Amino acid sequence: MELSKKRRRKLQAQVDQDYGYRAYEDRDVYVAEIKGKGRGVIASRQFLPGELVIEITGQLIAADDYDGSTYAMNLDDAWYLEPIIPGAYINHSCNPNCDMVQVTEVSNGLVARCNIEPGTELTFDYQWEAQWWIPKCCCGSKNCRGWVVAEDDVKKMKRLVSREKRKAK
Numbered sequence: 001m002e003l004s005k006k007r008r009r010k011l012q013a014q015v016d017q018d019y020g021y022r023a024y025e026d027r028d029v030y031v032a033e034i035k036g037k038g039r040g041v042i043a044s045r046q047f048l049p050g051e052l053v054i055e056i057t058g059q060l061i062a063a064d065d066y067d068g069s070t071y072a073m074n075l076d077d078a079w080y081l082e083p084i085i086p087g088a089y090i091n092h093s094c095n096p097n098c099d100m101v102q103v104t105e106v107s108n109g110l111v112a113r114c115n116i117e118p119g120t121e122l123t124f125d126y127q128w129e130a131q132w133w134i135p136k137c138c139c140g141s142k143n144c145r146g147w148v149v150a151e152d153d154v155k156k157m158k159r160l161v162s163r164e165k166r167k168a169k
């Protein structure tokens with residue numbers, strides 16, 4: 001029997017609760033619910049500027065006929081990295097405390113940009129290209145761009161959004 005979307009979500013929520021399926025905790029970071037943002041990744045200890053916070057590994061998928069999930073990271077032109085937990089839950093910020101850099105051919109690394117105190121949410125700049133479906137940003141920083149979009153693409157994003165709005169009328 002095919003499970004309906006609603007039923008599947010309900011079952012997943014139950015599994016999450018019973019087994020901590022999507023929970024994560026180690027000496028460096030842990031996953032937690034963050035108010036108004038869904039899940040995020042929090043520092044368990046202090047990190048110094050330039051320090052590798054976590055290495056992000058996952059499944060490699062050929063970019064050819066794959067659009068990528070919400071979590072997919074571009075490794076190079078040919079490959080996407082679908083990060084495993086906790087990497088998948090690191091949120092975007094327009095004023096991030098980490099950078100995402102490629103560390104090996106098959107993994108990325110989250111590197112601290114500044115001093116990070118324990119209990120701080122870890123974020124990096126997704127730098128997504130402007131697309132009409134790009135979500136609004138809720139990073140809450142003073143210089144928030146309004147959408148989860150690269151700084152250079154903010155103007156293009158505004159144009160796309162106003163075009164979609166006109167279409168909807």
Ligand SMILES: [Zn+2]
Nearest residue numbers: 094137139144
């Ligand atoms: Zn923002």
